[in-house]
Amino acid sequence: MNAPVSPSAAAEAARQSPPSPEPKTGTLRRWLLRLMLPLVLAGLLLGGNWYWNTGRFLAETDDAYVQGDIVVLTPRIEADVVEIAVGDNQPVTRGQVLLRLDDRDARLQLAQSRAALAEADAVVLTARQTLEQQRAQIGAADAQLEQARAEQVRAAADARRTQSLVGGGWSSRQSNDQAIADQRKSEAAVAAAEAELAVRRQAIPVQEAQLAQAAAKRDHAAAAADLAAIALSYAEIRAPFDGIAGNRAAQLGQRVRPGQQLIAVAPRPEALFVTANFKETQLVRIKPGQPVEISVDAIPGHALHARVDSFAPATGSEFSLLPPENATGNFTKIVQRVPVKLMLEPGQPQEAVARLRPGLSVVAEVDTRDDPGAPRGIFAAAAATLGLR
Structure with missing residues (x-):
């Protein structure tokens, strides 16, 4: 059997033993902190420089939609539908016969x-x-x-x-x-x-x-x-412009009357435009002719380019069915939005433009800088600030 060790002897042995080495995790943490500090500072400098030179001049809204001048065709005489000359979602040309009525x-x-x-x-x-x-x-x-x-x-x-x-x-x-x-x-x-x-x-x-x-x-x-x-001549319903036929409600043999909706023609993708509803506080620097970068939710990975065309004559609320009447009751100020028409630039990627449809959601970003051709990226803006570009 081992002899018992007294408490005083154990304490003396502990004092005379060499100290244990420091854990490696503490050292790694200190090195990471030392490395992260300059990276964070550099990121703050780059971000602040980008915001000051570029970011504060970009007006962005996700309240934007693709739109087009869609025409709903109606008959002007009362007759029976004897022929439907186009199919659903079929491209049509101006003057092409879409429907024929009994003449x-x-x-x-x-x-x-x-x-x-x-x-x-x-x-x-x-x-x-x-x-x-x-x-x-x-x-x-x-x-x-x-x-x-x-x-x-x-x-x-x-x-x-x-x-x-x-x-x-x-x-x-x-x-x-x-x-x-x-x-x-x-x-x-x-x-x-x-x-x-x-x-x-x-x-x-x-x-x-x-x-x-x-x-x-x-x-x-x-x-x-x-x-x-x-x-x-009204017995033949023709396409008013080049576009795509859709929303067909007419049926063969149906008796139609003047004013009844039969078929719609939407413009072709290259003739579409974007209506972006910017806040009134964003309109300070937006002017016609400024470049716009458009991101369509239905076409990820493709950035389309457009230009500011014109502004609506009134805010969107003024064109609503029941416009607000601020002179009655309690008043709460609400930031209004103004529809801005954006026209697509020519020379866009055809595979992306061909997928545009009226009503698609869009994120529009207007570059309001005096020099829209200046660098927009973080590193490009930093290089321009340092005079490297």
Whole structure:
């Protein structure tokens, strides 16, 4: 058995034994602290330099969406759908037929209006010929009047001669009476010719009015024919611009009425734009023409470029269905947002642009610096500050 050791002997042995070495973890911690301090300081310097030169000039918002001028097409006549010429989500070109409606009623109305137009043309022609005939009759009446006046002059001369012959006993009184009667007959003939000429001349305004009335009716018939032709063209619903057809509600054989939504056409991706709703406090330095970097949630890894195009004429709340009325009740100030239109720059990656669709969410970042071409990265901004670039 081992002999027992007294407590005093154990304490003495512990004092005389060599000290144990320091744990390595403490040394490693001190080295890490010494290494982290300059790295943190360098990071703070780089970050502060980037914010001062670049970051504070970048206005960013995630309240932004891709938009386009989408057109919903509706019929303008009541008819049945007889053909659907495009499929869902199919690209279309301007003027391409999308839907065809039954045009038999429209064709009959066009034929009827064209027949009425032909009848009106005939009435106009008749009125014009009647007017020309009336003018010719005026010429004949004028000639008859001249003839009657000439006969009046001859009869008056005969009457004077016979009267002088009767006074000298060279002619009979009967001859004188006959000459006087002829003179009066010629005077009556002149009066009748003058009256006939006046009647013919008074008929001219009447004939001209009838011609104008017939021409007006002809114009009315022509307008009706044009309306019928336009109504016939409404039987074909065409694409108003190059785009993509979608949201088709029309069905084959369906009876449609004016104003009913049938199909929509959205613009092609390259014609889309972005509406970014910036806070009013961010608009201090934003101006048209400034560059914008766009990140689309549906297209990760692709940064698109755009430019500030224009500002909305009012805040978004003013265009809402129920605009706020701040003059009533308690007032709480809320930062308003103003829609800003951003136009995509040409030359974008086609594979990214082709995936754009109206309504997609976007993060827009506007560079409001005086020199938008200056470096934007942290290290590039530091190099520019140090004069290395």
